[in-house]
Amino acid sequence: METTPTVDLEPAARRIVGLLGGVDEPRLDGPTPCPDFTVRDLLAHLTVLSRGFRDAARKESGPTTGVAPDDAPPALDDDWRAVLPSLLDELVAAWRDPAARQGTTRVGGVVLPAREAHVVALEELLVHGWDLARSTGQDYAPDEAGLRTALNWLTPGDAPRPEHIFARPVPVPDDAPLLDRTVAMSGRRPDWRPER
Numbered sequence: 001m002e003t004t005p006t007v008d009l010e011p012a013a014r015r016i017v018g019l020l021g022g023v024d025e026p027r028l029d030g031p032t033p034c035p036d037f038t039v040r041d042l043l044a045h046l047t048v049l050s051r052g053f054r055d056a057a058r059k060e061s062g063p064t065t066g067v068a069p070d071d072a073p074p075a076l077d078d079d080w081r082a083v084l085p086s087l088l089d090e091l092v093a094a095w096r097d098p099a100a101r102q103g104t105t106r107v108g109g110v111v112l113p114a115r116e117a118h119v120v121a122l123e124e125l126l127v128h129g130w131d132l133a134r135s136t137g138q139d140y141a142p143d144e145a146g147l148r149t150a151l152n153w154l155t156p157g158d159a160p161r162p163e164h165i166f167a168r169p170v171p172v173p174d175d176a177p178l179l180d181r182t183v184a185m186s187g188r189r190p191d192w193r194p195e196r
Contacts, residue, residue, distance in 0.1 A: 007145055009125060010123060012090045012143075013125055015086060015140065016132065017084075018139050019129065032131050033130075039132070041076075042131055044076040045073040048131075049124050051087060051126070053091055053095075056093035057114075057118070057121075058100070059166065065109075067108065069108045094191060100114060100118070100125070101118050102114055118180055120147055120153070126182065130142075130183050137194075144178060146178060147182050148178065151182045154169075161187075167186075168187055169185045170184040170189050171184070172190060
């Protein structure tokens with residue numbers, strides 16, 4: 001039985017869906033804050049992680065939950081504009097089931113507490129949403145509760161951060177906006193622009 005509030009994934013998912021209309025064909029091969037990803041790669045990665053975290057919520061261990069975070073993304077689906085919103089809806093619905101956050105699950109090839117996997121899903125949506133917005137010149141204003149949860153998870157504790165997944169945190173002032181502190185903790189420069 002859950003005794004603490006759980007942050008809903010829908011606001012982060014909806015913001016990503018809202019950005020898709022601003023991704024025209026010429027932008028697909030443009031750069032992103034993820035050095036090895038084009039916009040096309042980022043969208044493919046979002047598709048893969050949406051499937052993986054959806055199935056992790058359902059406790060369906062298989063190929064979709066075994067993809068390592070640093071694996072190269074597959075080719076982007078031709079119908080990604082329809083596929084990705086549908087997958088994000090399924091992801092949100094799957095994690096709304098209280099049973100999804102009980103026990104352990106597997107995602108990214110790693111077994112971890114299901115409640116932690118839920119927070120990782122939130123962080124991935126928020127940070128990659130920022131990646132997509134910044135890469136395509138769009139505004140991005142995620143909800144404060146989600147950002148605070150993601151920043152708390154990203155902030156190093158006693159265990160070392162897996163550096164093959166996250167770059168080193170980028171220094172920012174203590175009074176920087178919450179979004180800037182969150183993306184900086186994920187290893188991104190908050191002032192990143194496609195021309196940089």
